Amino acid sequence: MNSVGERDIRVVTYLDVLETALRAVPERQATELMEQITAHLDEALPPGSSEEAVVAVLRRLGSPAKLAAEAQNTARLDEAVPQTDGSRRLRRPLRHRFSRRGWSAIAAGLVLLCVLTTLLGLYVTTPSLVLEGSSAWWDPQDEARAVDSSTLGAQATTVPARRGQWQGFVVQIENPSSSAQTVLGVGSNTSSPTALVGLNGITDVWVSMSTYSNDTGAVPDLHSQHFSARQTIQPGQFRFLRVMWLTDTCSLSSAPGLTGSDALDLTVQVGWFQHEEVLALDPGWQLQFDPGCPPL
């Protein structure tokens, strides 16, 4: 079996996306499917496989979202199995006991109110996350071909779109506050990476954060990092946020054939409260579409 280090970067990315997509699936099914798909890819793509072979195998395998949906169907069928009488019997005495002690619910409510008030104060006084430090295109070949530009004071970095392949960028996000902040996901305002899905040739987007974190400012090898959808950034620490797009065309009707993002719309949780934070991307990250690209 191939080791992680021998796998093509597209395969590694695919497996990362699949692992994230399987978060909604019970752990046993998710682990088993990850094992099967990994074995499939290792078997179908021996070390040294060509780029065309990698792309073809991944395309035939299907999108991670589709596999996760199938696995989710399997999980739902499992849940449809009737419960045993024992599990039904268990709930009744618990409900009964709770109703006899309604006063305890009132006391718990008062405690909860105090906690909420404290957390609300914490939330109001917590500074926002900031983009700080390193940023790069995720794939080395994109990084090598990136072209920087400036229009009316707006900076942008642009790479050619590679149809049918995941492409994206990594930015460093720091938590300058004294409270832990959890990034739950990316919103969909008009300039966000997720807002592009279904528009301008982009068919899918995947946003994740590195599990790596420290407060020394040392930058690790990004491609050896593990990424997952939701991460908590401790005070004074940072994480890498990765945005990956999938495209299905080389040609856009709009001139000059560019699409990309200049802001990150993050859903952030502080304590028990959630809010939206919009971080300006400088530079903006763009894909250049070329009608002359090879067919799929």
Place this chain on the structure above:
Amino acid sequence: MAEDRDLTELRRGVLGPCVLALLEERTRFGLELVRDLASADSLLTSEGTVYPLLNRMRDAGLVTSEWRDEASERPRRYYAITAAGRRHLAAFRAEWPRFSATVSEVLGIPAFAGVRSGR
């Protein structure tokens, strides 16, 4: 599109019996099974969806799976049909000709030579 969804559902419905038929011939490992299914025209649109199906069939007792670590080969998970799987396949085989002929008749498609609707 609606047509795509219809065809996807149709494929999903018949894929299980096709898997059982291949495993009735002999045990197969995952990629081997996927490739044999993919070689049948238009039966598979996403190869990866075979694996959740296999897991579902195993949980239903229609197939079993086991890892084999044979000399000169990488460890592979092999799938085999069970007695319950054979009965399930036999029942599907018995029903399929009449079912497909009925659908063809309703859709106004000439039945295949030698296949009668039984109505």
